[in-house]
Amino acid sequence: MTAKAHAKNVRIGPRKMRLIADLVRGKSVESALTTLKLARKRGIPIIRKLILSAKANAVNNHNMDEKNLFVSEVYVNEGATLKRVRPRARGRADRVMKRSSHTTVILGER
Numbered sequence: 001m002t003a004k005a006h007a008k009n010v011r012i013g014p015r016k017m018r019l020i021a022d023l024v025r026g027k028s029v030e031s032a033l034t035t036l037k038l039a040r041k042r043g044i045p046i047i048r049k050l051i052l053s054a055k056a057n058a059v060n061n062h063n064m065d066e067k068n069l070f071v072s073e074v075y076v077n078e079g080a081t082l083k084r085v086r087p088r089a090r091g092r093a094d095r096v097m098k099r100s101s102h103t104t105v106i107l108g109e110r
Helices: 014-024 029-038 044-061
Strands: 002-010 069-078 082-087 093-098 101-109
Touching (some): 014 029, 014 044, 014 101, 044 101
Antiparallel strands (some): 002 101, 069 101, 082 093
């Protein structure tokens, strides 16, 4: 039995979000939340909300035991990329890629 939560089109690059996902993968829910409380990255509130949402889904929708939950999977996929232009010297322009990500958290029961 698993419980899922998704966050789509988050305006943080997938490489940065994967660093946070690697911190919590495989840990119990309580351990993952305390790890996120101590770390300092911009995407931490999003992953934290996803874990809490998946936990609520597990308890309310699937009748899973709250104490036996662990983060079985966390994956971050690339979302839509906004393409912007930055002016450069001598009339030229560089392209700025503003990346976004889709994040999924899956909780399992031990």
